[in-house]
Amino acid sequence: GEWPGAVERSRSPDRRRPQRGDWAVAVLAVAAQLFAPRTGGPAEVAAWVAPVALLLAFAQGLPLAWRRVWPVPVAVLVLGSFALYVVAIGVVPPFAGWIVIWSLATTEGPRRRSIVTAVVMSATTVLLLIVGELISPGSGASVLLVSATVVVTLAAVTVRSERARLDAVRERAASEERLRIARDLHDLIGHGLGIVAVQSSTARMALDSGDTGTARSAMSAVESSSRSALREMRELLGVLRGIGNATEEVERDASRPPAPGLADIASLVDNV
Numbered sequence: 001g002e003w004p005g006a007v008e009r010s011r012s013p014d015r016r017r018p019q020r021g022d023w024a025v026a027v028l029a030v031a032a033q034l035f036a037p038r039t040g041g042p043a044e045v046a047a048w049v050a051p052v053a054l055l056l057a058f059a060q061g062l063p064l065a066w067r068r069v070w071p072v073p074v075a076v077l078v079l080g081s082f083a084l085y086v087v088a089i090g091v092v093p094p095f096a097g098w099i100v101i102w103s104l105a106t107t108e109g110p111r112r113r114s115i116v117t118a119v120v121m122s123a124t125t126v127l128l129l130i131v132g133e134l135i136s137p138g139s140g141a142s143v144l145l146v147s148a149t150v151v152v153t154l155a156a157v158t159v160r161s162e163r164a165r166l167d168a169v170r171e172r173a174a175s176e177e178r179l180r181i182a183r184d185l186h187d188l189i190g191h192g193l194g195i196v197a198v199q200s201s202t203a204r205m206a207l208d209s210g211d212t213g214t215a216r217s218a219m220s221a222v223e224s225s226s227r228s229a230l231r232e233m234r235e236l237l238g239v240l241r242g243i244g245n246a247t248e249e250v251e252r253d254a255s256r257p258p259a260p261g262l263a264d265i266a267s268l269v270d271n272v
Contacts, residue, residue: 018065029096030061036092037141049089056085060096067103075100075121082125086132091142097125098152105156111164115157122153185236192229196222221271 018026034057059081063074078096085092105118126146133142203218260268 018069022065022068025099026062026065028061029064029099030057032095033057033060033092036095038090038092053085053089056081056089060085064096064099064103067100068107071100071104071107071109072117075104075117079121079124079128083128086128087135090136091129091132091145093145094125094129094149097121098149101125101149101153102156105153105160106163111160115160118153118156122149125149181236181239185233188229188232188236192225195225199225224271 034054060078063077067074078100082094082097101118101121104121105115107114126149129142129145129149199218199222203215203222206212206215206218
Protein backbone atom coordinates (compact mmCIF):
# COMPACT_ATOMS: atom_id res chain seq x y z
CA GLY A 1 0.00 0.00 0.00
CA GLU A 2 3.00 2.35 -0.21
CA TRP A 3 3.57 4.85 -2.98
CA PRO A 4 6.03 3.68 -5.67
CA GLY A 5 8.34 6.63 -4.94
CA ALA A 6 8.45 5.82 -1.23
CA VAL A 7 9.28 2.18 -1.96
CA GLU A 8 12.03 3.22 -4.35
CA ARG A 9 13.51 5.64 -1.81
CA SER A 10 13.45 2.96 0.88
CA ARG A 11 15.42 0.59 -1.36
CA SER A 12 17.94 3.17 -2.60
CA PRO A 13 21.14 3.73 -0.59
CA ASP A 14 21.39 6.79 1.62
CA ARG A 15 23.84 9.11 -0.11
CA ARG A 16 24.22 11.18 3.06
CA ARG A 17 26.40 8.43 4.55
CA PRO A 18 29.38 6.54 3.07
CA GLN A 19 28.63 3.08 1.76
CA ARG A 20 30.81 -0.02 2.11
CA GLY A 21 32.29 0.55 -1.32
CA ASP A 22 33.29 4.08 -0.34
CA TRP A 23 35.05 2.80 2.77
CA ALA A 24 36.85 0.17 0.71
CA VAL A 25 38.14 2.84 -1.67
CA ALA A 26 39.28 4.97 1.29
CA VAL A 27 41.18 2.08 2.91
CA LEU A 28 42.86 1.16 -0.38
CA ALA A 29 43.85 4.79 -0.93
CA VAL A 30 45.39 5.00 2.55
CA ALA A 31 47.36 1.81 1.94
CA ALA A 32 48.52 3.08 -1.47
CA GLN A 33 49.66 6.40 -0.01
CA LEU A 34 51.48 4.66 2.86
CA PHE A 35 53.48 2.39 0.57
CA ALA A 36 53.85 4.87 -2.32
CA PRO A 37 57.43 5.30 -3.55
CA ARG A 38 58.91 8.69 -2.62
CA THR A 39 61.15 10.62 -5.01
CA GLY A 40 63.48 13.44 -4.09
CA GLY A 41 64.10 14.61 -0.55
CA PRO A 42 67.11 13.89 1.66
CA ALA A 43 68.74 10.47 1.61
CA GLU A 44 68.56 10.17 5.40
CA VAL A 45 65.03 10.39 6.75
CA ALA A 46 64.46 12.18 10.04
CA ALA A 47 62.65 10.53 12.90
CA TRP A 48 59.60 12.78 12.57
CA VAL A 49 59.02 11.88 8.91
CA ALA A 50 57.37 8.49 9.56
CA PRO A 51 54.56 9.68 11.86
CA VAL A 52 53.94 12.75 9.69
CA ALA A 53 53.79 10.58 6.57
CA LEU A 54 51.35 8.24 8.33
CA LEU A 55 49.14 11.14 9.41
CA LEU A 56 49.12 12.74 5.94
CA ALA A 57 48.41 9.38 4.28
CA PHE A 58 45.31 8.96 6.43
CA ALA A 59 44.35 12.60 5.80
CA GLN A 60 44.43 11.94 2.05
CA GLY A 61 42.72 8.54 1.99
CA LEU A 62 40.03 8.53 4.67
CA PRO A 63 38.12 11.59 3.36
CA LEU A 64 37.49 9.66 0.13
CA ALA A 65 34.69 7.81 1.91
CA TRP A 66 32.72 11.08 1.84
CA ARG A 67 33.67 12.10 -1.72
CA ARG A 68 30.10 11.55 -2.97
CA VAL A 69 28.54 13.42 -0.05
CA TRP A 70 30.84 16.48 0.09
CA PRO A 71 32.89 16.38 -3.13
CA VAL A 72 34.45 19.86 -2.99
CA PRO A 73 35.43 19.85 0.74
CA VAL A 74 36.94 16.38 0.29
CA ALA A 75 38.90 17.61 -2.75
CA VAL A 76 40.25 20.59 -0.79
CA LEU A 77 41.25 18.37 2.16
CA VAL A 78 42.97 15.83 -0.10
CA LEU A 79 44.81 18.58 -1.99
CA GLY A 80 45.93 20.28 1.22
CA SER A 81 47.22 17.03 2.70
CA PHE A 82 49.03 16.17 -0.52
CA ALA A 83 50.61 19.63 -0.63
CA LEU A 84 51.93 19.22 2.94
CA TYR A 85 53.26 15.79 2.05
CA VAL A 86 55.08 17.10 -1.03
CA VAL A 87 56.61 20.07 0.79
CA ALA A 88 57.55 18.26 4.00
CA ILE A 89 58.49 14.80 2.80
CA GLY A 90 58.72 14.53 -0.99
CA VAL A 91 56.86 13.72 -4.19
CA VAL A 92 54.67 10.60 -4.19
CA PRO A 93 52.01 9.37 -6.63
CA PRO A 94 48.75 11.23 -5.83
CA PHE A 95 46.53 8.15 -5.66
CA ALA A 96 43.88 9.89 -3.57
CA GLY A 97 44.00 12.92 -5.86
CA TRP A 98 43.40 10.74 -8.91
CA ILE A 99 40.38 9.17 -7.26
CA VAL A 100 39.00 12.61 -6.39
CA ILE A 101 39.55 13.85 -9.95
CA TRP A 102 37.68 10.84 -11.35
CA SER A 103 34.86 11.21 -8.84
CA LEU A 104 34.48 14.94 -9.49
CA ALA A 105 34.36 14.54 -13.27
CA THR A 106 31.95 11.59 -13.28
CA THR A 107 29.61 12.81 -10.54
CA GLU A 108 25.85 13.13 -11.12
CA GLY A 109 25.81 16.91 -10.67
CA PRO A 110 25.75 19.46 -13.50
CA ARG A 111 28.21 18.33 -16.18
CA ARG A 112 29.92 21.68 -16.78
CA ARG A 113 30.49 22.35 -13.08
CA SER A 114 31.76 18.82 -12.45
CA ILE A 115 34.23 18.96 -15.33
CA VAL A 116 35.50 22.43 -14.37
CA THR A 117 36.02 21.34 -10.76
CA ALA A 118 37.87 18.20 -11.87
CA VAL A 119 40.11 20.21 -14.22
CA VAL A 120 40.94 22.70 -11.43
CA MET A 121 41.77 19.76 -9.14
CA SER A 122 43.96 18.23 -11.84
CA ALA A 123 45.79 21.50 -12.56
CA THR A 124 46.46 22.03 -8.85
CA THR A 125 47.81 18.49 -8.52
CA VAL A 126 50.12 19.02 -11.49
CA LEU A 127 51.32 22.31 -9.99
CA LEU A 128 52.07 20.58 -6.68
CA LEU A 129 54.05 17.87 -8.47
CA ILE A 130 56.10 20.49 -10.28
CA VAL A 131 56.71 22.43 -7.06
CA GLY A 132 57.78 19.24 -5.32
CA GLU A 133 60.22 18.49 -8.12
CA LEU A 134 61.68 21.98 -7.84
CA ILE A 135 61.99 21.78 -4.05
CA SER A 136 63.67 18.38 -3.95
CA PRO A 137 64.78 17.18 -7.41
CA GLY A 138 64.30 13.47 -7.78
CA SER A 139 64.74 10.96 -10.57
CA GLY A 140 62.34 12.72 -12.95
CA ALA A 141 59.37 10.65 -11.83
CA SER A 142 57.30 13.83 -11.56
CA VAL A 143 57.03 13.90 -15.36
CA LEU A 144 55.45 10.45 -15.27
CA LEU A 145 53.12 11.48 -12.44
CA VAL A 146 52.05 14.64 -14.29
CA SER A 147 51.34 12.57 -17.41
CA ALA A 148 49.30 10.07 -15.38
CA THR A 149 47.30 12.92 -13.83
CA VAL A 150 46.51 14.34 -17.27
CA VAL A 151 45.49 10.90 -18.56
CA VAL A 152 43.18 10.31 -15.57
CA THR A 153 41.57 13.72 -16.10
CA LEU A 154 41.05 13.21 -19.85
CA ALA A 155 39.62 9.72 -19.28
CA ALA A 156 37.20 10.99 -16.62
CA VAL A 157 36.05 13.91 -18.80
CA THR A 158 35.58 11.55 -21.75
CA VAL A 159 33.49 9.16 -19.66
CA ARG A 160 31.31 12.01 -18.39
CA SER A 161 30.84 13.45 -21.90
CA GLU A 162 29.91 10.04 -23.31
CA ARG A 163 27.48 9.49 -20.45
CA ALA A 164 25.87 12.88 -21.15
CA ARG A 165 25.58 11.99 -24.85
CA LEU A 166 23.87 8.68 -24.04
CA ASP A 167 21.52 10.45 -21.62
CA ALA A 168 20.61 12.94 -24.37
CA VAL A 169 19.95 10.09 -26.81
CA ARG A 170 17.73 8.31 -24.29
CA GLU A 171 15.90 11.53 -23.49
CA ARG A 172 15.30 12.20 -27.18
CA ALA A 173 14.03 8.65 -27.68
CA ALA A 174 11.73 9.03 -24.68
CA SER A 175 10.39 12.34 -26.02
CA GLU A 176 9.72 10.76 -29.42
CA GLU A 177 7.95 7.86 -27.73
CA ARG A 178 5.79 10.24 -25.67
CA LEU A 179 4.94 12.17 -28.85
CA ARG A 180 3.96 8.94 -30.61
CA ILE A 181 1.77 7.92 -27.67
CA ALA A 182 0.17 11.36 -27.66
CA ARG A 183 -0.67 11.00 -31.36
CA ASP A 184 -2.09 7.52 -30.73
CA LEU A 185 -4.13 8.90 -27.85
CA HIS A 186 -5.45 11.72 -30.03
CA ASP A 187 -6.43 9.24 -32.78
CA LEU A 188 -8.01 6.91 -30.23
CA ILE A 189 -10.13 9.64 -28.61
CA GLY A 190 -11.11 11.12 -31.96
CA HIS A 191 -12.13 7.74 -33.35
CA GLY A 192 -14.05 6.77 -30.21
CA LEU A 193 -15.91 10.07 -29.97
CA GLY A 194 -16.73 9.89 -33.69
CA ILE A 195 -18.34 6.48 -33.25
CA VAL A 196 -20.25 7.66 -30.18
CA ALA A 197 -21.53 10.72 -32.05
CA VAL A 198 -22.68 8.73 -35.10
CA GLN A 199 -24.31 5.94 -33.12
CA SER A 200 -25.98 8.36 -30.71
CA SER A 201 -27.44 10.23 -33.65
CA THR A 202 -28.62 6.95 -35.13
CA ALA A 203 -30.26 5.96 -31.84
CA ARG A 204 -32.02 9.34 -31.55
CA MET A 205 -33.44 9.15 -35.10
CA ALA A 206 -34.46 5.52 -34.53
CA LEU A 207 -36.32 6.46 -31.35
CA ASP A 208 -38.03 9.33 -33.17
CA SER A 209 -39.27 6.89 -35.79
CA GLY A 210 -40.25 4.25 -33.23
CA ASP A 211 -37.56 1.73 -34.31
CA THR A 212 -36.50 0.52 -30.88
CA GLY A 213 -34.47 -2.38 -32.26
CA THR A 214 -32.18 -0.08 -34.24
CA ALA A 215 -31.95 2.30 -31.30
CA ARG A 216 -31.00 -0.55 -28.97
CA SER A 217 -28.36 -1.78 -31.43
CA ALA A 218 -26.93 1.72 -31.79
CA MET A 219 -26.74 2.24 -28.01
CA SER A 220 -25.06 -1.15 -27.63
CA ALA A 221 -22.47 -0.02 -30.17
CA VAL A 222 -21.99 3.20 -28.19
CA GLU A 223 -21.40 1.24 -24.99
CA SER A 224 -18.97 -1.20 -26.63
CA SER A 225 -16.99 1.53 -28.40
CA SER A 226 -16.75 3.74 -25.31
CA ARG A 227 -15.58 0.85 -23.09
CA SER A 228 -12.97 -0.19 -25.64
CA ALA A 229 -11.75 3.40 -26.04
CA LEU A 230 -11.52 3.87 -22.26
CA ARG A 231 -9.56 0.63 -21.86
CA GLU A 232 -7.06 1.56 -24.57
CA MET A 233 -6.77 5.09 -23.20
CA ARG A 234 -5.91 3.76 -19.74
CA GLU A 235 -3.23 1.51 -21.25
CA LEU A 236 -1.71 4.41 -23.17
CA LEU A 237 -1.75 6.68 -20.11
CA GLY A 238 -0.11 3.95 -18.03
CA VAL A 239 2.71 3.68 -20.55
CA LEU A 240 3.04 7.46 -20.74
CA ARG A 241 3.25 7.90 -17.00
CA GLY A 242 5.55 4.95 -16.50
CA ILE A 243 3.89 4.00 -13.22
CA GLY A 244 4.00 0.65 -11.43
CA ASN A 245 6.81 -1.83 -11.01
CA ALA A 246 7.71 -4.84 -13.13
CA THR A 247 5.57 -7.26 -11.10
CA GLU A 248 2.44 -5.15 -11.47
CA GLU A 249 3.14 -4.81 -15.19
CA VAL A 250 3.35 -8.59 -15.57
CA GLU A 251 0.06 -9.03 -13.68
CA ARG A 252 -1.64 -6.43 -15.88
CA ASP A 253 -0.32 -8.15 -19.01
CA ALA A 254 -1.61 -11.52 -17.75
CA SER A 255 -5.11 -10.18 -17.15
CA ARG A 256 -5.23 -8.15 -20.35
CA PRO A 257 -6.89 -9.72 -23.41
CA PRO A 258 -4.52 -10.50 -26.27
CA ALA A 259 -4.08 -7.99 -29.07
CA PRO A 260 -6.33 -8.57 -32.09
CA GLY A 261 -4.84 -10.50 -35.00
CA LEU A 262 -5.76 -11.65 -38.50
CA ALA A 263 -8.39 -14.01 -37.09
CA ASP A 264 -10.34 -10.99 -35.80
CA ILE A 265 -10.82 -9.34 -39.20
CA ALA A 266 -14.41 -10.62 -39.44
CA SER A 267 -15.27 -9.03 -36.10
CA LEU A 268 -13.64 -5.77 -37.23
CA VAL A 269 -15.72 -5.76 -40.41
CA ASP A 270 -18.89 -6.39 -38.39
CA ASN A 271 -18.09 -3.45 -36.09
CA VAL A 272 -17.50 -1.17 -39.06
